[in-house]
Amino acid sequence: MRTEDVLAAIATGLWRWDNATGIVTLDAEAARLLGLPAGPAELTEAAVRSRFHPVDWNEIDGIVNLAVAEGTLAEARLRIVDENGRVLRTVRSRSRPLIDGTDYHLVGTLQEVAEPPAGTAARTPVTGDWRRSREAFLLDAGRALAEARSTAEVLRVAASLSMPGFSPDGLAVFGVAGDRLTIIGHHGHNPGDDGPFADMPLDTDYPAAEVVRSGRAIYLPSPEEYRARFPATWPLAQRFGRESWAFLPLIVAGRTMGAWMAAFKHRVAFTPDERSVLTTVARMLAQALARAGVAESERELSLGLQRTMMPVLGPAIPGMEVAARYVPTGGGLQVGGDWYDMIQLPAGRVALVIGDVQGHDVRAAGLMGQLRIALRAYASEGHRPDAVLSRASRFLYGITDSAEGDHGGRFATCLYLEVDPATGAVDIARAGHPDPAIRMADGTVVQRPTAGGLPLGIVADTDYPTTRLTLEPGETLMICTDGLLETGGHDLESGWARIRKLLEQHDGADGLEVLADSLVQAVHGPGSHYTTGPFADRREDDIAVLLLSRTPGGAAQRVAVRRTALTVAQAEPERIAAGRRQLRELLHDWADPEQVDAAVLMVSEMLTNVLVHTDGDALLVAEATGEHGERLLRVEVADASDELPHKRRPGEMASSGRGLLLMEMLAQAWGVDPRGEGKSIWFELREGAAPAESAGPAGLESEAPMASFYDDEGPPAPPEGPPAAEPLA
Structure with missing residues (x-):
């Protein structure tokens, strides 16, 4: 015996609702319970919805949404009504949502019950009261239309509306283009049925055209009245077999923007109450279409600006891989002041630029476009990175100062990199922007502090010093705007810690495209274009991120190498703390923490x-080579002075002179190497090894007295502290 026969014997029907298509499939018993002929059927959502009491539908809508969100069973009691709104029976529905991505199916049963449960009658009385049904319907329709965000979604909601007691069988929305009547969308018709109505002159003797001309609704309760009032176009409507029609104006801000047709297979008297419902729906539909039109225009403008202002990456760079992402802020136009760029330079060199104009609105986007073009022009002229940023700052200062009423003296941060793919040399100039980060071949991630100047546009003439680093084979350089770091309630410090963890966890074999996606998804969640969806409204700032990796040449190195470099200028003693932090990042997985403290102390000294x-x-x-647990750390500090250090023996109360003493106590080996101009002082530590007892420095006599690095006393050095102390300067 079939399952369907067993369920039919106990008055239980089966149904399935596909949310994506809006199609509801019923078996014979479910169709009978809904007051339809007892046979399998496929109906639209609107047709099925018209069989339920509107008050009950409002409740089941919330129950189903909760079940979809929580993955639980949806159960409710519903009253079945006929075409006149009279209650036929009460059924119990039990269904389970089957979720497939963003779409879902509801699979459930319908079973007739003798009476509603106790207490239900007092809350939702089975009275067939038309006015209460109308209020519930209008609340439901208003909510659904208010949530629609596109014209297609508005039309889909309008097609699913089931009016109390007189649901239409066919719908059409007409628009106006010049002196022509057009079809915006329709429902309940076959493809091609809209042909005669798609491009109709406004002076045609057709109800929708007259409604647009006059701004007044037209109600046609019978075919005879339609034929009498509009004989010229009656043959066009006759073939659809409808019995009643309502044509209502769509009015926004006093202007008739189109017309709405509701056609019925049964006769409708169009009583005052029914006309009131239709008029209210037409007003809500007009407002929803106007909002959707504005939103679609903004999205199109936004996408056009993005296509115009955000360049694609240029041709491939030999020996290197590049990936980039741009994510605009949520809300309003999807454009802002962040950007990235890649510029081809002479002799095979490449410039990479990333920047952030203050603000993320249309004005910021306009300034960004101007500044990006200016940077391209200065770079193409052959200027070095410092000169490019100096000229760009003067340019931005000029255009914002001369139009302060429009731009308010806005500024921009920027990072400009000139890359030599052959050697991996990278020259960097920075204007108030976050420093770049390097992911080394073994997964170690460090920030690379670079010299910098003020953001662009603050003062007319500004200097931007250049920092050079070398990108080794297998290393990846990341530059980004502050939106990647600070989104989600983070500051620059905690945001960098989050991004650093992602960089460390990345499998280098996956490529930069995967890494770029993972960085953005960690901030905003998954999404194919990152500009729509549930995460769109949570964006706090624009994001631009650019990744550059130097591919290994030939066989991989057998010995792992980590290297970092930092220049500390006389005018920037605070960068000593950056040097200590840089060394700790380089040695983040060093086996002996005490050796790390010792190395940091010696570097500070x-x-x-x-x-x-x-x-x-x-x-x-600083360079670390070898395998984990047996690595060798070598640190060099070079300066331009030719004077070599000599050891002295400081007194008990001396405030300086203990530098070489620390080197002898803490390093396995150390020394001083004279160079053509200046010298280099260095030390070495072997991971896990004990410090040398009294190793003399290479190039110095061991019997020389221990003192400062230099013969002259000079200004007193900062006081020494215990190895774990941070920082000394």
Whole structure:
């Protein structure tokens, strides 16, 4: 015996609702319970909805949405009504949502019940009261139309509306283009049926055209009245077999923007109450269509601006891989002040630019477009990175100062990189922008502090020093705007910690496109274009991110190498703290934390002595080689002074002179290497090894007295502290 026969014997029907298509499939018993002929049927959502009491439908709508959200069973009691709104019976519906991505199916049963449960009658009385049904319907329709965000969605909602007691069988929405009547959308007709109505002159003897001309509704309760009033176009309507028609104006702000037709297979008297419902729906439909039209125009303008202002990456760079992403802020036009660019330069070099104009509105986007063009022009002229940013700052200052009423003196941060693919050399100029980050071949991630100047446009003439680093094979460089770091309640510090973890977890074999997606998804959640969907309204700032990786040449190196470099200028003693932080990041997985503390202390002492006892800058280079647990750390600090250090023996109360003493105590090996101009002081630590007992420095006599790095006393050095102390300068 079939399952369907068993269920029919106990007055239980089966049904299935496809949310994507709006089609409801019923077996014979379910169709009978809904007051339809007892046979399998496929109906539209609107046709099925018209069989339920509107008050009950409002409740089941919320129950189903909750079941879809929670993955639970949806159960409710519903009253079945006929075409006149009279209650035929009460059924119990039980259904389970089957979710497939963003779409879902509802599969359930219908079973007739003798009476509603106790207490239900008092809350939703089975009275067939038309006025209460009308109020419930209008509330439901208003909510659904208010939530529609596109013209297609508005039309879909309008087609699913089931009016109390007189639901239409066919709908059409007409618009106006010049002196022509057009079809915006229709429902309940076959493809091609709209042909005669798609491009009709407004002076045609057709009800919708007259409604647009006059701004007044037309009600045709019978075919005879239609034929009598509009004989010229009656043959066009006759073939659809409808019995009654209502044509209502769609009016927004006093202007008739089109007409709405509701056609019925049964006769409708169009009583005052029924006309009131139709008029209210027409007003809500007009407002929804106007909102959707404005939103679609804004989206089209937004996409056009993006296509115009946001360039695609240029041709491939030999020996390198590039990936980039741009995510506009949520709300309003999907454009802002963030951008990235890649510029081809002479001799095979490439410039990479990333920047952020203050604000994320149309004015910021306009300034961004002008500034991006200016940067391209200056770069193409062959200027070095510092000169490019200096000229760009003068340009932005000029255009914002001369139009302060429009731009309010806005500024922009920017990071400009000139890359030599052959050597991996990267020259960087920075204008108030976050520093770049490097992911090394073994997964170690460090920020690379770079010299910088003020944001562009603040003052007319500004200097932008250049920092050079080398991108080794297998390393990846990341530059981004602050939106990637600060979104989600983070500041720059905690945001960088989040992004650094993602960079460390990335499998280098997946490629930069995967990494770029994972960085954006970690901030905003998944999405194919990141500009729509549930995460769109949560965006706090625009995001631009650009990744550059140097592909390994030939066989992979057998010995892992980590390297970092930092220049500390005389005028920037605060960068000593950046050097200590850089070294800790380089040694983040070093086996012995005490060795890390010792290395940081020695670096702090070496950098401080250069700034105190010489007139030049200090260049810090740190390199770790070998396998984990057996690595060798070598740190060098170079300066331009030719004077070599000599050891002295400081007194008990001396405030300086203990630098070389620390080197002897903490390093396995250390020394001083003279160079053509200047010298390099270095030390080495072997991971897990104990410090040398009293190793003398290479190039210095061991019997020399321990003192400062230099013969002259000079200004007193900062006081020494315990190895774990942070920071000294």
